[in-house]
Amino acid sequence: MAGESAVAAYLEARGFLVEARNWRCRTGEIDLVVTEGDLIAFVEVRSATTDFLDSPALTVTHGKQRRVSRAADAYLQARGRIPDRIRFDVAGVSWRDGQPQVAYFENAFVPTGAY
Numbered sequence: 855m856a857g858e859s860a861v862a863a864y865l866e867a868r869g870f871l872v873e874a875r876n877w878r879c880r881t882g883e884i885d886l887v888v889t890e891g892d893l894i895a896f897v898e899v900r901s902a903t904t905d906f907l908d909s910p911a912l913t914v915t916h917g918k919q920r921r922v923s924r925a926a927d928a929y930l931q932a933r934g935r936i937p938d939r940i941r942f943d944v945a946g947v948s949w950r951d952g953q954p955q956v957a958y959f960e961n962a963f964v965p966t967g968a969y
Contacts (some may be wrong), residue, residue: 857901857947858885859874860954864945870895874929882925886945894962896926901947914944914962923965 862872865888873894874887886897898914922942930936944962948955 857945857954858899860947861897861899861945861956861958862886862888864956864958865897871933877925877929879925879928879932883929884922884925884929886929887929888958889937894930894937894939894945895942896922896929896947898962899945899958901949906929919963919965926965 858875862875865886866872870888870890872886873889874884877884877887884896885899888895888897898918900914919942926940926942930940941961942963942965944959946959948957958967
């Protein structure tokens with residue numbers, strides 16, 4: 855949750871509107887749904903408290919990508935309208951001296967058979 859809050863603040867500072875947090879359905883969960891104009895981005899947030907990996911974002915597997923994309927499809931259906939642009943982003947949050955360090959990757963993946 856702290857990682858998601860750090861990423862939400864990071865994105866809001868860049869002009870994004872957080873539309874949903876921890877949105878759940880039977881097919882999965884989306885950590886953050888953000889919008890900017892005609893764009894909607896589904897954001898997977900990964901956090902780590904160690905320096906084991908260069909970025910926690912590297913832990914998003916193909917299986918996780920499938921679950922996020924299925925949940926995104928359900929979200930769009932529930933929302934009732936499809937935006938002009940859709941993308942899947944990944945944010946990695948590392949903690950150094952108690953402060954979040956956000957590594958943000960736009961268009962981090964494209965789901966198989968996507969949109």
